[in-house]
Amino acid sequence: MSTSLVSAPTRPAGPARPTDPSGVERLSRTAPAGPAGPAAAPSAARTRTSPVEPVEVTIGTGVEATGPLQVLGVPGQVNLDYAATAPCARAAADAVAELLPWYGSVHRGAGALSRRSTLAYERARQDVGDFLGVRPDDSVVFTRNTTDALNLLARALPPGTRVVTFAAEHHANLLPWPTGAVRLPVPDSAGAAVRAVDAALRELRRGSGGEAPILVAVTGASNVTGECWPIADLARIAHRHDARIALDAAQLAPHAELDVTALAVDYVAVSGHKLYAPFGIGVLAGRADWLDAAPPYLAGGGATLGVGPATHDVRWVDGPGRHEAGTPNLLGAVALAAVCNALAEADRAALYADEQALLARLRSGLAGLPDVVELRTFAVDAPRVGIVSFVVAGRDSAEVAADLAQHWQIGLRDGLFCAHPLARRLLTEAADRSGRRDLPPTALRASIGLGSTAAHVDRLLAALASLATPR
Numbered sequence: 001m002s003t004s005l006v007s008a009p010t011r012p013a014g015p016a017r018p019t020d021p022s023g024v025e026r027l028s029r030t031a032p033a034g035p036a037g038p039a040a041a042p043s044a045a046r047t048r049t050s051p052v053e054p055v056e057v058t059i060g061t062g063v064e065a066t067g068p069l070q071v072l073g074v075p076g077q078v079n080l081d082y083a084a085t086a087p088c089a090r091a092a093a094d095a096v097a098e099l100l101p102w103y104g105s106v107h108r109g110a111g112a113l114s115r116r117s118t119l120a121y122e123r124a125r126q127d128v129g130d131f132l133g134v135r136p137d138d139s140v141v142f143t144r145n146t147t148d149a150l151n152l153l154a155r156a157l158p159p160g161t162r163v164v165t166f167a168a169e170h171h172a173n174l175l176p177w178p179t180g181a182v183r184l185p186v187p188d189s190a191g192a193a194v195r196a197v198d199a200a201l202r203e204l205r206r207g208s209g210g211e212a213p214i215l216v217a218v219t220g221a222s223n224v225t226g227e228c229w230p231i232a233d234l235a236r237i238a239h240r241h242d243a244r245i246a247l248d249a250a251q252l253a254p255h256a257e258l259d260v261t262a263l264a265v266d267y268v269a270v271s272g273h274k275l276y277a278p279f280g281i282g283v284l285a286g287r288a289d290w291l292d293a294a295p296p297y298l299a300g301g302g303a304t305l306g307v308g309p310a311t312h313d314v315r316w317v318d319g320p321g322r323h324e325a326g327t328p329n330l331l332g333a334v335a336l337a338a339v340c341n342a343l344a345e346a347d348r349a350a351l352y353a354d355e356q357a358l359l360a361r362l363r364s365g366l367a368g369l370p371d372v373v374e375l376r377t378f379a380v381d382a383p384r385v386g387i388v389s390f391v392v393a394g395r396d397s398a399e400v401a402a403d404l405a406q407h408w409q410i411g412l413r414d415g416l417f418c419a420h421p422l423a424r425r426l427l428t429e430a431a432d433r434s435g436r437r438d439l440p441p442t443a444l445r446a447s448i449g450l451g452s453t454a455a456h457v458d459r460l461l462a463a464l465a466s467l468a469t470p471r
């Protein structure tokens with residue numbers, strides 16, 4: 001059984017995207033363009049055989065970030081915390097600056113500013129939907145972030161829906177689901193994940209008489225390990241059991257091409273602030289029927305067709321507006337759409353290859369440090385995006401993170417990464433695998449993306465190496 005993430009057929013090409021309004025000519029790529037997507041891990045990562053053997057590394061200088069995909073930042077600060085919040089892309093900043101003079105009410109005014117703002121908001125919805133590869137009749141609802149999107153979906157589930165998820169999920173994809181949700185144990189391979197979902201769905205179908213709606217909710221890429229999950233295969237299994245599947249793409253979408261239609265997932269959730277856009281914007285996109293049948297996520301202006309004199313005399317609109325009551329986040333939507341358009345025009349296969357080369361450099365360097373132990377769920381060479389979690393044996397992770405910030409101007413994350421069940425389990429496994437009894441109870445996470453360079457990675461490795469040497 002294939003377990004690749006992108007084993008789904010490619011969609012026919014849609015209408016041509018508008019040309020880059022900035023007029024910035026893209027640099028021609030020198031890196032060989034590999035197949036798009038996380039299924040195509042470059043050979044550097046594949047040559048890895050042991051967690052303690054340094055891998056053969058393709059030396060690259062970094063993940064190109066030019067023109068609209070140039071990321072903003074502060075010179076001297078080494079940001080290795082993209083998985084928490086990625087830096088803002090110039091495309092987002094420019095789109096906001098361009099719209100600010102025209103800033104007006106959305107869906108609520110007849111004036112020129114309002115009409116332009118409304119148009120910009122709805123065009124942003126279209127662009128983000130195109131970027132995600134949604135079907136023509138899918139709903140694209142703007143939310144605050146992925147957490148908000150998955151909570152919205154949880155509230156929109158038809159009564160009696162059973163949800164199946166994994167203990168490997170971020171809390172955003174563990175906690176919103178209704179009582180009775182099935183939480184499958186963390187699998188040790190992509191194939192085991194597919195088999196576990198198959199068995200769980202068969203069991204549920206037997207138990208519920210085959211009637212109840214079922215939703216499988218899984219991540220595209222782990223926020224702890226960066227490992228990619230076999231989404232296309234999980235979608236196929238879910239549909240075989242007449243279940244739907246929701247994809248938490250918070251970590252996958254910034255790193256790899258995503259096509260909801262080709263993957264055959266029913267719902268997808270993303271966060272703008274992890275996708276090089278500002279805070280406060282996210283998306284839930286997918287099948288409109290459940291969303292249109294559900295009570296509005298937020299009740300209020302903009303979500304109504306009409307309100308009568310009696311307390312509960314209200315008719316709600318269908319479509320995304322049903323769940324977007326209140327004045328929407330125009331600038332957030334426009335900024336996110338600008339990044340989506342810039343990414344859609346970029347050579348994503350080349351960006352992916354660059355990131356993989358940098359990731360291999362990082363993992364190889366970490367593997368060469370005697371006290372560093374990497375956390376992982378799947379095999380050491382499983383496809384993954386630019387996220388690595390690890391511990392420094394004998395050192396408290398919070399202290400290491402503080403040391404890196406203070407003495408090396410490196411920002412990364414420490415803790416359990418809002419994925420407590422997974423992180424705790426992986427820490428235990430790391431102790432077993434390494435035979436070390438001095439691993440700390442929390443971990444460190446380095447994550448990369450557009451604009452990350454070999455120098456950033458090397459600085460982290462040098463800093464970690466220096467920790468072994470008492471100051």
Ligand SMILES: Cc1ncc(COP(=O)(O)O)c(C=O)c1O
Pocket residue numbers: 083084145146147148170172173219221222223248250251271418
């Ligand atoms: C895989 C995953 N899902 C969901 C979330 C929640 O995203 P947000 O905090 O933007 O709602 C995160 C955040 O780190 C994540 O990594």
